[in-house]
Amino acid sequence: MKKIGILKNKIDELGVLNIFVGYKNYLYYKCLMRKYKFDQWHLSPLEWRRYAIELVDYLKNRLKSGDSVVEIGCGLGG
Secondary structure, three states: OOOHHHHHHHHHOOHHHHHHHHHHHHHHHHHHHHHHHHOOOHHHHHHHHHHHHHHHHHHHHOOHHHOOOOOOOHHHHO
């Protein structure tokens, strides 16, 4: 019964539509991970990585028109 209560609270918090959309996205990411052998981090949506949102907000408020940003990292290159 406890799991039902947790599920009900989650549905109340997010809404039924958001639950289905989130699950659809989860399945899509899982398929990509299996197909291309990526780990969860590389395929997880931006909103799952709070620090990334904070970095984008930080840069948005400081960059002027015409400025460039270069990100150096391995990305999906492993």
